[in-house]
Amino acid sequence: xxxxxxxxxxxxxxxxxxxxxxxxxxxxxxxxxxxxxxxxxxxxxxxxxxxxxxxxxxx
Amino acid sequence: xxxxxxxxxxxxxxxxxxxxxxxxxxxxxxxxxxxxxxxxxxxxxxxxxxxxxxxxxxxxxxxxxxxxxxxxxxxxxxxxxxxxxxxxxxxxxxxxxxxxxxxxxxxxxxxxxxxxxxxxxxxxxxxxxxxxxxxxxxxxxxxx
Numbered sequence: 453x454x455x456x457x458x459x460x461x462x463x464x465x466x467x468x469x470x471x472x473x474x475x476x477x478x479x480x481x482x483x484x485x486x487x488x489x490x491x492x493x494x495x496x497x498x499x500x501x502x503x504x505x506x507x508x509x510x511x
Numbered sequence: 512x513x514x515x516x517x518x519x520x521x522x523x524x525x526x527x528x529x530x531x532x533x534x535x536x537x538x539x540x541x542x543x544x545x546x547x548x549x550x551x552x553x554x555x556x557x558x559x560x561x562x563x564x565x566x567x568x569x570x571x572x573x574x575x576x577x578x579x580x581x582x583x584x585x586x587x588x589x590x591x592x593x594x595x596x597x598x599x600x601x602x603x604x605x606x607x608x609x610x611x612x613x614x615x616x617x618x619x620x621x622x623x624x625x626x627x628x629x630x631x632x633x634x635x636x637x638x639x640x641x642x643x644x645x646x647x648x649x650x651x652x653x654x655x
Contacts, residue, residue, distance in 0.1 A: 474596055474598055475593065475594075475596065475628070477593060477596075477603065479554050479563060480554065480561070480563035480564070481554045481559065481560070481561030481562070481563055482554040482555065482556045482558075482559040482560060482561060482601065483554040483555070483556055483600065483601040483602075483603060510628075510631070511593055511594045511596075511628035511629065
């Protein structure tokens, strides 16, 4: 995906969940699938800034 | 000697809330304490596998099993049952487990069943926004 415009203010982005993507699932034994939207700003030098937001992808 | 079973199902594909009906035919009898049928949602990776949730018929029969005995069962999938899913990381699937509780090792006859996701209608732009459901407010920026 292209970088998001870094001007101040709200940016709107739409993602398409792939048709064959796993659904969100918190496993009991061996397997889990977790989805997050992550906004990440590269900083050179320095640590990246990031914000995460968990989402539920339905089956 | 361990019992042997033949399991036949009325359907091939199921959806959450459906009842899985079928019959168990005893091909070879044997000593048994009890017989039950279970629907099990199984998580499986290359290294580990286990049952995450199960639905039991309760005892279908108590005592030894004789050749020719036949048992009917009906097990309801939960309304919120997850579907089967396979990926490179592992697999989630439903299976029917016919279990004879025996002295020593139990006898199992397992049969996978297909459970499909609930069909949802998508409105709007062609994407699937109804698959997205935010759980919590955004956590804000933090250095990582």
